[in-house]
Amino acid sequence: MFQAPKGTYDVLPGSAFLAVRDGLLEPARLAGYGYVEAPVFEDTELFARGVGASTDVVSKEMYSFTDRGGRSLTLRPEGTAGVVRAVLEHNLHKGQLPVKVRYAGPMFRAERPQAGRYRQFQQSGVEAIGLTDPALDAEVVALAWEAFQRLGLRQVRLLMTSLGDPACRPAYREELTAYLAGLDLDEATQERARINPLRVLDDKRPELQALLTSAPLMVDRLCADCKAHHEAVAAGLEALGVPFERAPRLVRGLDYYMRTTFEFLHDGLGAQSAVGGGGRYDGLSESVGGPPLPGIGWALGIERTLLALEAEGVTVPADSGVQVFVVPLGVAAKAWAVGFVGQLRARGIASDLAYGDRGLKGAMKAADRSRARWAVVVGDRDLDGSVAQLKDLTNGEQTAVPLTDLLEHLS
Ligand code: AMP
Numbered sequence: 001m002f003q004a005p006k007g008t009y010d011v012l013p014g015s016a017f018l019a020v021r022d023g024l025l026e027p028a029r030l031a032g033y034g035y036v037e038a039p040v041f042e043d044t045e046l047f048a049r050g051v052g053a054s055t056d057v058v059s060k061e062m063y064s065f066t067d068r069g070g071r072s073l074t075l076r077p078e079g080t081a082g083v084v085r086a087v088l089e090h091n092l093h094k095g096q097l098p099v100k101v102r103y104a105g106p107m108f109r110a111e112r113p114q115a116g117r118y119r120q121f122q123q124s125g126v127e128a129i130g131l132t133d134p135a136l137d138a139e140v141v142a143l144a145w146e147a148f149q150r151l152g153l154r155q156v157r158l159l160m161t162s163l164g165d166p167a168c169r170p171a172y173r174e175e176l177t178a179y180l181a182g183l184d185l186d187e188a189t190q191e192r193a194r195i196n197p198l199r200v201l202d203d204k205r206p207e208l209q210a211l212l213t214s215a216p217l218m219v220d221r222l223c224a225d226c227k228a229h230h231e232a233v234a235a236g237l238e239a240l241g242v243p244f245e246r247a248p249r250l251v252r253g254l255d256y257y258m259r260t261t262f263e264f265l266h267d268g269l270g271a272q273s274a275v276g277g278g279g280r281y282d283g284l285s286e287s288v289g290g291p292p293l294p295g296i297g298w299a300l301g302i303e304r305t306l307l308a309l310e311a312e313g314v315t316v317p318a319d320s321g322v323q324v325f326v327v328p329l330g331v332a333a334k335a336w337a338v339g340f341v342g343q344l345r346a347r348g349i350a351s352d353l354a355y356g357d358r359g360l361k362g363a364m365k366a367a368d369r370s371r372a373r374w375a376v377v378v379g380d381r382d383l384d385g386s387v388a389q390l391k392d393l394t395n396g397e398q399t400a401v402p403l404t405d406l407l408e409h410l411s
Contacts, residue, residue, distance in 0.1 A: 003374075005119070005120065007111070007113035007117075007118050007119025007120065008112060008119060008120045009118060009303075013233075013318070013320040013345070014318045015306075015318055016306060016309065016315075016316040016317070017122075017302065017306065018318075018396075019169050019316045019317060019318065019319060020151065020302055020305050020306055020309070020316060020321055021104050021124055021302050022104070022124075023145070023147065023150060023151050023302050023316070024104075024124035024147045024148075024151070024302070024305065025102045025104060025124050025126070025246065026143075026147065026150065027143045027146040027147050028100075028102040028126045028143050028147075028151065029102065031100070031139065031143060032100055033100040033101055033102040033126050033128075034100065034101050034102070034316050035094065035101070035102055035103070035142075036083060036086060036101040036102070036103050037103060038076075038079070038082035038083055038086045038103070039076075039082065039087070039104065040075060040076055040106065040108075041073045041074060041075050042073065042074060042081070042082050042085065043071070043072070043073065044062070044064050044072040044073060044074040045072075046074075046081050046082070046085055046288055047062065047074055047076070047077060047081055049287050049288050049289075050080070050081035050084070050085075050256065050284055050287060051077065051078060051081060051254050051255060051256065052254065052255025052256065052289045054195045054196065054255065055253055055254055055255050055364060055386060056253060057077045057078065057109060057253055057254060058077070060110070060379070061077060061106045061109040061110045061111055062074045062075075062077055062108075062109075062110070063075040063077075063110060067381050071302050075108035076107055076108065077107055077108060078107055078123075078254065079103055079105070079107065079123060079125045079299055080125070080254075080256070080284065080295075080297055080299070081288065083101060083103060083125075083129075083287060084129065084259075084281075084284055084285055084288065084290070084293075084295065085125070085275075085299075087099055087101075087127075087129055087293075088285065088288075088290040088291075088293075092129075093126060093129060093130050093285075093291075093293055094384075096132030097129075097131055098128045098129055098130040098131045098133075098136060098295075099128070099129040099130050100126070100127075100129075101123065101126065101127050102124070102126045103124075103125050103126075103127075103218055104122065104123065104124040104302075105122065105123070106120050106121070106122050106124070107120070107121055107122070107123055107299075108120050109330070114271070114272065114306055115145045115270065115271075115272065115307075116269055116270070116271075116301075116303060116304050117272050118303060119183075121301060121302070121303055122300070122302040122303065122308055123299040123300060123301060123302065124147075124300050124302060125278075125297060125298060125299035125300065126140060126143060126144075126297050126298060127295055127296070127297035128140050128295065128296050128297065129294070129295040129297075130206050130291060130294065130295070131294060132230035132280075132282060134229050134230075134233045134260075134296040135232070135236050136237060136296060137229075137233040137236065137259075137280065137296050138229030138233050138236025138237050138239075138240055138262045139236075139240075140244075140260055140278070140296050140297065140298065141158070141160070141233075141237060141242065141244075141278075141298070142237065142240045142242045143298075143299060144264060144278070144298050145158060145264075146240045147300065148264065148275070148276075148300075148305070151305070151309065151314070152309070152312070152314040152316070152317060153266070153305075153308055153309065153312060153314065154312060155266055155267055155268055155311075155312055156264050156265070156266050156275060156308070157245060157264070157265045157267070158242065158243065158244040158245065158262060158263075158264055159235075159244070159245050159246075159247035159250050159262060159264075159265060160234075160244045160245070160246065160247060160250075160258060160260070160261070160262040161218070161219060161246065161247050161248050161249075161250045161260045161261055161262075161264045162218065162219055162222055162226055162229070162230040162259050162261065163198070163218055163251070163257055163258050163259060163279070164218050164221065164222055164223070164226050164259065165223070165225070165226050165258045165259055165282070166257065166258075166283070167225065167226070168218075168221055168222055168223035168226055169218070169258070171221070172216065173197055173198070173223040173360075175203075175216050175221070176197045176215065176216055177193065177197045177199065179215055179216055180193045180197055180200060180215075181193075183211050183212075183285065184211075185200075185208075185211075185328045189194075189203070191207065195217065196251075196255075198218070198251045199251050200212070201215060201249040201251060202249055202250065202251040213247075217248040217249070218248065218250045219246070220248075226259055229259055229260070230259065230260070233260050234246075243387075244262070247263070247290035249281075250262075250263060252277055252279065256281040256284040256287070257279035257280065257281055257284070257316075258279075258280055258281065258282055258283060259279070259280040260279055260280045260296060261278075261279035261280070261315075262277060262278060262279060262298070263276070263277040264276040264277065264300070266304070266307075266308040266311070268307075268308060268311030269304060269307055269311060271306060272304060273338070274301070274304070275300060275301055275304045275305055275308055276298055276299060276301060276305075277298060277299070278296070278297050278298025278299060279296065279297075279298075280294065280295070280296040280297050281296070281297070282294035282295065283346060283347060292325070294386055295356065320353050321350065321370070321371050321372070322349070322350040322352045322371075322372050323349055323350050323351065323368045323372055323373050323374065323410075324341075324349060324351040324352075324372055324373070324375075324376060324410055325351070325352055325353065325354070325366070325367040325372035325373045325374070325375050325376070325393075326340060326341055326342055326351065326352070326353040326354070326374055326375070326376045326378070327353070327354045327360070327363040327364060327366075327367055327376065327378070328353060328354065328375045328378050328379075329359075329363070329377070329378065329379040329380070330379055330380035330383075331380070332380045332383050333378045333380050333382070333383055334353075334357070335380055336378060336383055336403075337353045337376075337378060338353070340376070340406070340407075341353050343407055344410065346367075347407070347411055349410060349411065351372075352372070354366045354367065354371055360377075360392065364377075367393065368393065372393060373392070373393060373394065374390060374391065374392060374393060374410065375389055375390075375391040375393055376388050376389070376391075376400075376406070377389040377391060378411075383403075386402060386403045386404070387400045387401060387402055387403060388400070388401055388403055388406055389401075389408075390406070390409070
């Protein structure tokens with residue numbers, strides 16, 4: 001027997017997967033973010049240049065392959081690079097700005113699987129491209145916050161900081177590098193400091209954090225423009241009623257972020273506590289060969305959002321249930337039932353019937369399992385009398401309803 005590959009999983013009927021995937025994007029839809037879908041694989045170079053060749057995502061985790069035409073392609077590890085590529089390719093940035101889009105779909109990273117961490121996982125995301133307006137940053141962050149609230153999550157925390165820009169980050173990076181050089185760091189950490197010193201700040205080990213208490217912080221070294229932007233985003237979030245914590249040591253795993261950077265954490269998830277994250281990526285377009293084109297966006301993890309809902313005991317209805325279950329007893333009744341569920345479905349009423357010509361007992365069991373609200377039981381004799389037995393499956397009450405009234409009744 002085959003099994004799903006390591007680090008993957010199957011979504012099965014009864015899961016709230018779809019409701020979460022789409023629910024996370026509902027506030028964005030209401031805010032004018034159009035739906036886009038980019039391919040699941042792109043040129044490997046797009047990610048190497050867009051996400052950053054030195055990141056773990058690109059250097060260690062990409063699923064890359066050579067296709068039959070000798071091209072190097074990669075299963076997308078994240079959504080932003082492909083969306084920016086699509087915007088540029090179709091000249092959307094030459095129309096109305098910002099270009100606001102939303103997307104959802106699978107991402108692929110060859111990580112070590114564990115609870116909440118998969119090799120194929122799903123994200124819902126948005127991007128707002130073309131403007132550097134702090135009010136837009138606040139909108140984008142608020143859309144994710146609202147999405148979690150709407151699903152019923154109450155234990156999500158928003159962390160936010162600014163990572164500066166090309167005007168102020170290089171000098172800060174040098175200062176931090178010099179500071180880290182003065183510490184007694186193990187070799188692996190020294191190596192990380194060489195690749196990206198900012199990431200050392202985000203190290204969770206307490207002994208390292210103890211060494212870093214007096215490390216210089218980016219937020220204290222922002223240039224005037226970055227500082228003004230950062231405070232305007234904070235004011236915007238306050239005006240929108242979105243609570244956030246300032247997190248001066250927050251760094252994310254993708255190189256393209258600058259200025260506004262944020263993460264959503266859920267405390268009920270253990271080690272993999274990030275349910276989403278994002279930020280501003282004003283240099284991304286240029287790094288993939290496009291014109292200067294600022295942007296900001298986020299991606300929320302669907303599996304971890306499902307785990308967070310479970311941790312908080314929130315149920316989101318799955319979409320696979322039916323409201324009405326029809327139980328035909330006899331040949332003529334079955335023919336009628338097939339037509340009747342067709343009429344119900346045409347009216348938008350989810351309905352099913354007992355297939356397999358089982359007896360009453362088996363068919364009623366099927367009705368119970370369907371978790372429908374109503375069962376319609378019809379024998380050939382009922383048909384002759386032009387009635388059906390309508391049973392309320394919540395309390396077992398049964399009434400005879402004339403067939404001519406049944407559709408209206410259930411509607
Ligand atoms: P990132 O694209 O790394 O900024 O991640 C955004 C969100 O996607 C994270 O906060 C997680 O919720 C989710 N995520 C990232 N990597 C994985 C993974 N390997 N498995 C499951 N969810 C993930």
